[in-house]
Amino acid sequence: MSACNEMMLPERLKLKLGQHDLFDRVMALDGEVFRDVPGRKTIRVIIDEQPYFIKQHFGVGWSEIFKNLLAFKIPIVSASTEKLAIEKLGEIGIPTTPLAGFGARGCSPASRQSFLITRDLGDIISLETLADAWLINPPQARFKRQLLLAVAGLAANLHDSGLNHRDFYICHICLDKPALVDGEIRLYLIDLHRVGIRETIRPRDRMKDMAALYFSAMNAGLTVRDYLRFLQHYRQKPLKQIFKEEFQFWQQVQQRAIKLYIKLHRVEPTLAQIGAKLGANH
Structure with missing residues (x-):
């Protein structure tokens, strides 16, 4: 050969x-x-x-x-x-x-x-499908919190290891349904054909991934507390330190996510959907 x-x-x-x-x-x-x-x-x-x-x-x-x-x-x-x-x-x-x-x-x-x-991964459900179902049947607070932290941990592991997905939408994160019956939240990351691999992730690549994730979760019914809990677990820092050191970065994430939402839906997301508007005077 x-x-x-x-x-x-x-x-x-x-x-x-x-x-x-x-x-x-x-x-x-x-x-x-x-x-x-x-x-x-x-x-x-x-x-x-x-x-x-x-x-x-x-x-x-x-x-x-x-x-x-x-x-x-x-x-x-x-x-x-x-x-x-x-x-x-x-x-x-x-x-x-x-x-x-x-x-x-x-x-x-x-x-x-x-x-x-x-x-084939078997009996799985994408988080996008799951979030769509939440519009009719909201999840239990404990389950939503556990899932939110699991996604934050997955994202942190991915990015801290030098990888960026480049299509990091919740439709590409799937939940193992049989494991869930046993009380385990097991997530799979799929659709990897564009993944970037480096020693250290570039800030712009991290920003694009997080904006895609943020945008795709806007209709999941997340609260301000949910967003902040995710952010703190993803960065493993106190929120005050995150906003002091990385405020401009997260402002870029939110601005890009809002633009993606407007491009797809032809309407601006509501304040409830984005959690809280990050302004210059935050």
Whole structure:
């Protein structure tokens, strides 16, 4: 296998898919389509009576690469970004979709093909779906507090380890429902194909992640106390110290979140939705 080609598949999957032309066989698999965008498709398949998700990357083309570079963005040209993110999350103790296979073919970044196979997480619910249900049936205060602190801990671990998600919305944080029956709040971070990995997270990357999280939680019925509790747990500092040292940063987070809300909903969020307006005279 050349330096540009990679293949990682367990023997049981090789036996089910066939020993020859494995890469082509995986790229040709059909299943329930969860996402289908230019150059990339996500499907759910059953192999050997086990459910898997397969992300197939077919090549992005030079135009997409140049468009990203001109916008000062790192182009995502293969599934290797998500593979590395899964491995890194495993190292720092953040549960995610378990890696079951990976393959890549081709040296050119524009035409490089790849796939990522992950095991289905089973009975989970996204925090976005959960928050939507809260509009009709508000959660118990204790459960909401525990969940809020769990999300804050996940975010802190992610960012303090040098990672930024780049799509850090609550729809990409999922709750394990069977674990919840046993009294455990177990969260999974998913959709990792754009994750950035560095020794230390850049302030702007942290700000964008937190703004996305803030924006996506605006309709969850959070109170000012909820927001402050989250902030204190995320930063592990007294609130007075946070606002003294980081006020401008959190003001940027809120301003960006409000802009995202207006862009999507064509209306400004209410004061209740944002918790409290951070002004220059706070």
